[in-house]
Amino acid sequence: MHAHRNPDQDELAELALKRVVASGAEYGDIRLLDSTTQTIRGEDRRIASIRDAQDSGFGIRVLYHGAWGFAASSVLSLEEAPRVADLAIDIAKGSASLARERVKLADEPVHRDRIVTARRIDPFAVTLDKKTALLLETMESIHRQPGIVRSSASLWARRDRKLFVSTEGSRLEFDLLALSGDFDATAIHDGRFASRSFNTPHLRMGYELIDDANFLAVAPRIASEAVEKVKAPTTDPGQYDLVLDPEHLSLTMHESCGHPSELDRALGYEANYAGTSFLTTDTRGTFRYGSSHVNLVADNCEPETLAATGYDDDGVTCQQWDIVRDGIFVGYCTNREVAPKIGETRSRGSNRADSWSAVPIVRIANIGLEPGSATLDELLADVTRGIYIEGHGSYSIDQRRYNFQFGGDAFWLIENGRRTHMVRDVVYHGITPEFWGSCDGVADRSHRRRYGFITCGKGQPAQSGWMTHAASHARFRNVNVIGGQAGS
Amino acid sequence: MSTTSHKTWPKLTSQDEFRFLMELVLNRSTGDHTLVSLHDQQSGTTRFANNQIVQNVDMRRGSVSVTVAFGQRHGTASTTDFSAGKVQETVARATHIAERSPDDPEYLPPVKPQHYVTTPTSRPETALAGPARRLEYTSEAIGQCRMENLGAAGIVSSSMATVGVAASTGLFAHEARTDARFSLTVQTGDATGWSAAAHRSIDHLKVQERTLTAIDKAKRGLEVRELPPGRYTVILEPAAVAGLWYSLLWALDAKSYEKNTSALSGKLGRQIVDTRLTFRNVPAHEDLLGIGFTPDGLPTVASDWITDGVLTQLSYDRFTAKARGIDNIPTLDAPCLSASGLPPPTLQDMIKHTERAILVTNFWYIRTVNPTNLTLTGMTRDGTFLVENGAIVSAVKNFRFHESPLRVFNRIEASTNPTEAITSETGKLLVPAMTLSDFNFSSVTRF
Numbered sequence: 001m002h003a004h005r006n007p008d009q010d011e012l013a014e015l016a017l018k019r020v021v022a023s024g025a026e027y028g029d030i031r032l033l034d035s036t037t038q039t040i041r042g043e044d045r046r047i048a049s050i051r052d053a054q055d056s057g058f059g060i061r062v063l064y065h066g067a068w069g070f071a072a073s074s075v076l077s078l079e080e081a082p083r084v085a086d087l088a089i090d091i092a093k094g095s096a097s098l099a100r101e102r103v104k105l106a107d108e109p110v111h112r113d114r115i116v117t118a119r120r121i122d123p124f125a126v127t128l129d130k131k132t133a134l135l136l137e138t139m140e141s142i143h144r145q146p147g148i149v150r151s152s153a154s155l156w157a158r159r160d161r162k163l164f165v166s167t168e169g170s171r172l173e174f175d176l177l178a179l180s181g182d183f184d185a186t187a188i189h190d191g192r193f194a195s196r197s198f199n200t201p202h203l204r205m206g207y208e209l210i211d212d213a214n215f216l217a218v219a220p221r222i223a224s225e226a227v228e229k230v231k232a233p234t235t236d237p238g239q240y241d242l243v244l245d246p247e248h249l250s251l252t253m254h255e256s257c258g259h260p261s262e263l264d265r266a267l268g269y270e271a272n273y274a275g276t277s278f279l280t281t282d283t284r285g286t287f288r289y290g291s292s293h294v295n296l297v298a299d300n301c302e303p304e305t306l307a308a309t310g311y312d313d314d315g316v317t318c319q320q321w322d323i324v325r326d327g328i329f330v331g332y333c334t335n336r337e338v339a340p341k342i343g344e345t346r347s348r349g350s351n352r353a354d355s356w357s358a359v360p361i362v363r364i365a366n367i368g369l370e371p372g373s374a375t376l377d378e379l380l381a382d383v384t385r386g387i388y389i390e391g392h393g394s395y396s397i398d399q400r401r402y403n404f405q406f407g408g409d410a411f412w413l414i415e416n417g418r419r420t421h422m423v424r425d426v427v428y429h430g431i432t433p434e435f436w437g438s439c440d441g442v443a444d445r446s447h448r449r450r451y452g453f454i455t456c457g458k459g460q461p462a463q464s465g466w467m468t469h470a471a472s473h474a475r476f477r478n479v480n481v482i483g484g485q486a487g488s
Numbered sequence: 489m490s491t492t493s494h495k496t497w498p499k500l501t502s503q504d505e506f507r508f509l510m511e512l513v514l515n516r517s518t519g520d521h522t523l524v525s526l527h528d529q530q531s532g533t534t535r536f537a538n539n540q541i542v543q544n545v546d547m548r549r550g551s552v553s554v555t556v557a558f559g560q561r562h563g564t565a566s567t568t569d570f571s572a573g574k575v576q577e578t579v580a581r582a583t584h585i586a587e588r589s590p591d592d593p594e595y596l597p598p599v600k601p602q603h604y605v606t607t608p609t610s611r612p613e614t615a616l617a618g619p620a621r622r623l624e625y626t627s628e629a630i631g632q633c634r635m636e637n638l639g640a641a642g643i644v645s646s647s648m649a650t651v652g653v654a655a656s657t658g659l660f661a662h663e664a665r666t667d668a669r670f671s672l673t674v675q676t677g678d679a680t681g682w683s684a685a686a687h688r689s690i691d692h693l694k695v696q697e698r699t700l701t702a703i704d705k706a707k708r709g710l711e712v713r714e715l716p717p718g719r720y721t722v723i724l725e726p727a728a729v730a731g732l733w734y735s736l737l738w739a740l741d742a743k744s745y746e747k748n749t750s751a752l753s754g755k756l757g758r759q760i761v762d763t764r765l766t767f768r769n770v771p772a773h774e775d776l777l778g779i780g781f782t783p784d785g786l787p788t789v790a791s792d793w794i795t796d797g798v799l800t801q802l803s804y805d806r807f808t809a810k811a812r813g814i815d816n817i818p819t820l821d822a823p824c825l826s827a828s829g830l831p832p833p834t835l836q837d838m839i840k841h842t843e844r845a846i847l848v849t850n851f852w853y854i855r856t857v858n859p860t861n862l863t864l865t866g867m868t869r870d871g872t873f874l875v876e877n878g879a880i881v882s883a884v885k886n887f888r889f890h891e892s893p894l895r896v897f898n899r900i901e902a903s904t905n906p907t908e909a910i911t912s913e914t915g916k917l918l919v920p921a922m923t924l925s926d927f928n929f930s931s932v933t934r935f
Contacts, residue, residue: 050562052581094620359543
């Protein structure tokens with residue numbers, strides 16, 4: 001039991017950072033975070049669980065003689081703060097004993113600011129009755145479709161109240177929201193089963209995201225498509241033109257562009273877990289990543305997106321920059337530690353931790369595909385034999401992000417410029433620069449949609465990264481479709 | 489720093505303290521049933537890359553979770569603040585949720601008091617290990633790699649947790665659990681070699697031995713050739729077997745089985761893998777990470793899941809188990825796969841007696857492609873070699889595979905005794921290394 005009085009956050013931060021400064025460390029910061037997460041999960045016409053998790057604590061990061069130490073605790077007390085600060089200092093001294101190259105942080109102005117997510121409807125103020133009724137009605141609607149055997153539906157909301165204070169003088173307060181909802185339907189036919197899903201994007205906004213998604217209007221179509229999918233003919237392996245929807249592209253971009261553009265990976269920091277990158281530092285500015293239609297832009301400033309938090313966990317201002325311009329790889333996601341290693345004078349502000357107990361690491365930014373000029377109909381019209389893919393399915397990629405394979409959630413055959421009928425078991429395979437090199441058209445801004453991830457795994461101990469990826473539909477020529485029966 | 493600087497650690501929630509917390513919750517709750525869960529952990533990880541430390545972290549997190557139920561309506565709330573006021577507020581939040589929840593036809597009250605067999609879930613040397621011990625192992629791994637002019641990236645971690653579950657039914661369980669891990673990727677040019685370990689005891693990580701293994705693999709990778717995709721005989725090291733086998737475990741879910749949405753539906757009592765394979769749960773095994781009880785408070789049990797290749801058990805939630813009249817729910821916290829009827833060679837013997845095969849250290853990014861027949865895909869990683877005429881002749885560029893464990897584990901040519909295995913995508917298992925025929929590598933990557 002921890003019978004301590006709950007101290008003022010600034011008092012605790014000051015107490016901790018005073019010890020850091022007194023130790024002779026060149027830098028230190030503290031993040032105090034109080035998170036509330038509500039998860040409502042429905043399964044097969046019932047509400048299986050409602051959970052309200054409160055998670056609070058603080059983490060202290062110390063840079064001593066060019067080496068890092070970090071310690072964290074869920075005990076928010078004036079007795080615990082000095083213990084944790086001293087431990088972080090002690091750990092940093094240990095790190096320094098094995099240091100070969102000193103960490104030198106890129107300069108950043110001192111910031112004092114408060115960031116609040118704009119919302120029309122506070123998701124935590126919406127009654128549980130309303131939320132559970134929505135999920136139950138959605139699942140009932142799904143089960144009215146003959147052939148459906150299973151369903152699920154869920155809502156998720158998170159509020160993070162955070163204080164960041166550094167020894168450089170920055171003081172940043174955050175009150176951030178994030179929200180999402182989803183449901184799916186599973187159908188069975190002839191000994192097979194298949195699922196079709198609907199997901200709102202994860203966005204930083206209020207419950208209006210769920211209201212606007214209109215689950216009850218969409219559910220009958222999702223159920224019907226699950227049945228159509230399980231009965232659909234399988235795909236013949238071969239070369240196909242692909243037209244990919246924005247939700248599907250969000251994953252393709254995330255895995256094949258987002259991760260290789262993380263500078264810490266390119267520098268070997270993730271060699272033992274998430275992997276390295278084929279976008280080595282010598283490729284920046286010259287490597288042809290894709291066709292001239294491919295412009296991938298990092299934008300951590302776009303309102304409502306997951307990485308647009310005003311400042312990252314280095315206390316660096318969120319920014320917008322190019323990752324790929326006219327098909328050429330030009331920029332990385334960075335933090336204050338790694339940016340100087342490639343001669344950059346300022347971090348891109350893409351350093352984030354998934355909780356108070358985790359140390360911030362370089363994270364994929366809100367990387368999006370810049371819109372082109374075509375309409376979706378125009379992209380389809382020029383396809384003789386192809387496949388239109390919506391949503392996420394199975395995915396796998398090597399640790400340097402060359403060899404990938406993606407499935408999807410729903411597939412339609414394109415014949416002579418028209419989307420015809422659903423097919424199943426579509427899996428396409430490629431080598432990243434060859435695949436993006438085959439992109440010959442991107443739809444215009446009116447087709448742009450945003451999707452994101454809150455489960456991007458990286459780091460040891462593993463952390464979940466949050467980011468949003470926006471895209472319009474895009475077309476890729478002669479992609480190798482190997483079919484979901486591969487290997488059987 | 490001393491090697492065991494335990495005086496710096498805060499004390500984790502003891503059994504008596506958890507009992508006090510439980511009483512605080514139960515006295516406050518007005519629910520028909522109340523369940524209290526504790527997870528209080530002290531953990532640290534030293535992470536290194538390019539032969540120096542890049543992260544060095546230590547964390548203490550305590551969390552208490554309360555589930556309150558009125559009839560079939562239930563709600564759960566949790567907090568990391570153990571003060572009496574916050575714990576009572578957590579009970580109020582769970583109550584608020586439960587009062588507003590619809591009836592859940594599958595809700596079951598907490599289980600009654602259980603008898604637990606004492607499982608050796610914690611080791612004092614791990615509990616007492618701190619940043620200094622992790623630094624010592626890190627220094628050892630980096631030092632060996634530096635001497636060979638190789639790059640080291642990896643982690644050393646240790647943790648201790650006290651875990652408890654208690655309920656208004658009189659249920660009460662509390663135990664300490666320790667966990668220590670080491671993993672290392674050695675790099676030289678494009679070549680990488682890997683080795684990893686997990687154990688309750690930090691003394692059993694075998695850092696020096698595993699470092700030499702990873703170094704050997706990296707050095708063998710300097711000469712690499714590209715082979716075409718196709719079907720090959722493979723020699724899978726235990727980590728690679730673990731990756732494939734672990735994917736099979738998801739298909740054991742009893743509810744999915746009954747709704748015909750599992751690849752194993754209809755196969756209970758039937759042969760699904762080679763008749764020489766047997767799969768068991770062994771919670772008391774000292775090299776596995778067995779636990780004493782589940783989050784529901786049920787005791788973990790030694791159990792048979794696949795016997796002589798025949799599927800004999802499914803993974804039950806409490807509702808499905810009750811519907812099937814199953815009183816003792818089997819657990820899979822300490823899995824062990826073994827092969828009988830084969831003379832157990834060593835891995836080196838298997839290589840020596842192989843005419844031509846691909847030796848796979850580990851698989852990476854294994855995902856289900858077709859859930860109906862459990863076709864998986866994934867990449868080889870950190871040590872893929874060509875074996876010819878009984879010897880490793882070169883490294884090969886990494887392959888992507890498409891295979892189903894339901895197919896490949898029916899094509900066993902040779903198998904070792906079960907060995908410790910852990911990967912970044914699996915829990916810890918005991919599995920053999922295996923030689924399997926006709927393994928489908930569908931494409932090759934560029935390194």
